[in-house]
Amino acid sequence: MRRRIHTPPALSIFISVLLLASFSLYLSRDVFSGEESRPSPSLFRKRFSNLPLNFAVTENQYRHRSSHHVSSLGELSPDAILFPDWEVLLVLSPRDSLPSDSSDGYFCLFQNNATSPARPTGFLPFHQLVTFKCVLPSSVRRLRPFYQPILTKSPEYYWLGNDSGSPELLRWSHLAYESLSTENDVVLFAKGVNQRRDRSRPPSELRCVFGDDATKAVRTEVTISSQEVFRCRHPDEASLRRLFNGRDDERIKISLEVRQQKKVTVVPSLAYYSGPRKVTSEKGKSLVCACTMVYNVAKFLKEWVIYHSKIGVDKFILYDNGSDDGLEKVVEQLLLQGYDVKTLLWPWPKTQEAGFSHCAVYARDSCTWMMYVDVDEFVFSPSWLKSLHPSPDMLKSLLPLPRTSHGSSSSSSGLPIAQIMMRCLDFGPSNQTSHPIQGVTQGYTCRRKMEQRHKSIVLLEAVDTTLINVVHHFQLREGYRGKRLTRGEGVVNHYKYQAWSEFKAKFRRRVSAYVVDWRQESNPMSQDRTPGLGFAPIEPKGWATKFCEVNDSRLKVATQRWFRFGLDSPTGYKMAWQD
Structure with missing residues (x-):
């Protein structure tokens, strides 16, 4: 007689669970195994x-x-x-x-x-x-x-x-994030390779790598290494076709290979390669364009675009740093009104200098001069105060005249002028507690005496191949020079210290890679820090009256004459940029 073996219930449950787990693993093994x-x-x-x-x-x-x-x-x-x-x-x-x-x-x-x-x-x-x-x-x-x-x-x-x-x-601290091809080379943008603005890794230590896998890739020589910009030669098209079996080159990643002390590393990449860029412009070049980086500036954009368009800017290029405030709707309205505004998504944080370098290459075939100012900055000349109407010739009057075939004129030193630099006048809150509904030019009329920054209008064909730029002005190629305007010739009204409800947003997003992060308790004496401001977005006592050393209503008076229309009972008038 055969003996019956009794299995304990707990053991039966354990064996059942084990068998079920094994069967599940068998079904899913192809997803995780990495085998063929x-x-x-x-x-x-x-x-x-x-x-x-x-x-x-x-x-x-x-x-x-x-x-x-x-x-x-x-x-x-x-x-x-x-x-x-x-x-x-x-x-x-x-x-x-x-x-x-x-x-x-x-x-x-x-x-x-x-x-x-x-x-x-x-x-x-x-x-x-x-x-x-x-x-x-x-x-x-x-x-x-x-x-x-x-x-x-x-x-x-x-x-x-x-x-x-x-x-x-x-x-984000170590990544190749964007690329742009020209007819002659490839411009690659990468974080973490050049850690300091004033010290760059020698190009001889670098190679551009074309391919998703570094073991299966085409490499070319790097010719320029500066800030977050790296320029290298196009890969041989025949080599790419052989290696990738004719795959579309837009699907090939591009990165940097760093060689140092017998150690070779490849920077992780999100950048894709495209072949030599061929640009044909049916409209021809615009004389003056404006390029800026924006983040949640929908409420300010109309005033900035309408003003600068009427004084001579032909085209606006906005590098959108991830706005979520309805910016695209405002751009659509401006387009319907006939303004030439182009928005490019640029989600990369603290890359203003890299974005401006990108813009200098991207827009070179469609723009002659490029104005680099922010949306809270307005170019202004005291000589315009008596004008009854704005004119496109106003901005052109700041550029070197007479223009040569290159768009610049010779200075007393014999070198052609290719960059105009303008002092910034920093305006304070002017007793405003919220965004002025008539616009910043109307609401902010009190400023500091001294200027700390300069903004520029630059001849794009004169920009140095390194694309180095600092505080909105570029290094120029040999054979060109810049000119700094006097306060009587032209300035930039910078509405920097606005009502606290607007200014505190800057704590979260400062776009320049080389300015102090206000939230970090380091370098407290930096000129990038706001006097009286701590390390947290807490309104300092008396903020509404700070930075008021000079009453300056010149641009307010001029823009009222140029852009005021109709009557509105709470304010007495409306401006052209008000809905």
């Missing part, structure tokens, strides 16, 4: 059967992404960068595509199954890469390392990734 094994079509359909129909991925999409970090639910896994203030920027590769229905309703799914809403932030303009932003949840901030999130429309799903095989979040 692929799931059968029947298994594929079964796995993705619970996804919404409008987000079903194809087997080919699955096969492509199975070599990267994805969840078994087939959601998108874009490159992701950790920005300051715990912001995460997600950039989809050229091979990824969103569902046709919408880019709304997405979430970032993180390694501990925490989620945060993913806000669509537009296209990176030069390679049409889709971007989203989300906030790193507090529960993730305690973990190390940080892994790249999954972009999903189904936040109730669990993170199924294998931490050891998942890529870490890219760090």
